[in-house]
Amino acid sequence: NAGVTQTPKFRVLKTGQSMTLLCAQDMNHEYMYWYRQDPGMGLRLIHYSVGEGTTAKGEVPDGYNVSRLKKQNFLLGLESAAPSQTSVYFCASSRGTTSNQPQHFGDGTRLSIL
Amino acid sequence: AQTVTQSQPEMSVQEAETVTLSCTYDTSESDYYLFWYKQPPSRQMILVIRQEAYKQQNATENRFSVNFQKAAKSFSLKISDSQLGDAAMYFCAYRTPGGGADGLTFGKGTHLIIQP
Numbered sequence: 001n002a003g004v005t006q007t008p009k010f011r012v013l014k015t016g017q018s019m020t021l022l023c024a025q026d027m028n029h030e031y032m033y034w035y036r037q038d039p040g041m042g043l044r045l046i047h048y049s050v051g052e053g054t055t056a057k058g059e060v061p062d063g064y065n066v067s068r069l070k071k072q073n074f075l076l077g078l079e080s081a082a083p084s085q086t087s088v089y090f091c092a093s094s095r096g097t098t099s100n101q102p103q104h105f106g107d108g109t110r111l112s113i114l
Numbered sequence: 115a116q117t118v119t120q121s122q123p124e125m126s127v128q129e130a131e132t133v134t135l136s137c138t139y140d141t142s143e144s145d146y147y148l149f150w151y152k153q154p155p156s157r158q159m160i161l162v163i164r165q166e167a168y169k170q171q172n173a174t175e176n177r178f179s180v181n182f183q184k185a186a187k188s189f190s191l192k193i194s195d196s197q198l199g200d201a202a203m204y205f206c207a208y209r210t211p212g213g214g215a216d217g218l219t220f221g222k223g224t225h226l227i228i229q230p
Binding site: 033048 | 164223
């Protein structure tokens with residue numbers, strides 16, 4: 001039962017470097033989400049997707065880009081990493097948007113920007 | 115925009131006792147969903163319980179129950195017979211149904227400590 005898998009689990013970057021976080025789900029879910037979690041904060045939505053080929057901005061989208069080329073994958077990119085992007089990143093997916101279709105979360109990626 | 119407030123950064127309870135975690139939210143919507151998520155040190159986000167705003171009956175899942183007060187926009191979580199494994203961060207979350215697929219709006223969390 002893989003569910004939602006995030007790759008990598010940890011990463012350290014230097015300021016200005018770029019990288020892509022991968023989220024893969026094997027539940028055939030339509031909706032996928034990227035959140036960030038900072039100390040003392042709940043999760044905040046970065047971007048989301050309502051289906052293959054679609055993406056939309058969430059609450060804190062600046063400095064990030066996303067792509068959903070395949071239904072099962074949702075990529076989060078940092079083009080030029082900044083120390084303010086040091087955070088734990090969570091991916092989630094759901095079949096729909098009702099309470100009976102809750103979001104399933106990955107285990108998170110801890111990203112440090114030096 | 116919706117906001118979710120958890121006014122208790124940290125709570126402590128003796129094992130086997132009952133504890134209540136508070137959550138209030140602000141919305142102009144009449145239909146929405148509310149959730150409590152548990153995040154243990156392993157960092158996983160685990161769904162504990164959910165509530166639909168149109169249902170008057172409070173949701174219950176084993177030792178976990180909620181007190182949903184729609185008029186007061188309050189959604190507290192009660193944990194009965196607290197166990198050591200309940201120690202974690204607890205997040206209250208809100209979302210609107212259907213329409214746009216905006217994600218969950220989370221509170222800042224309550225750190226629950228279980229005293230043996």
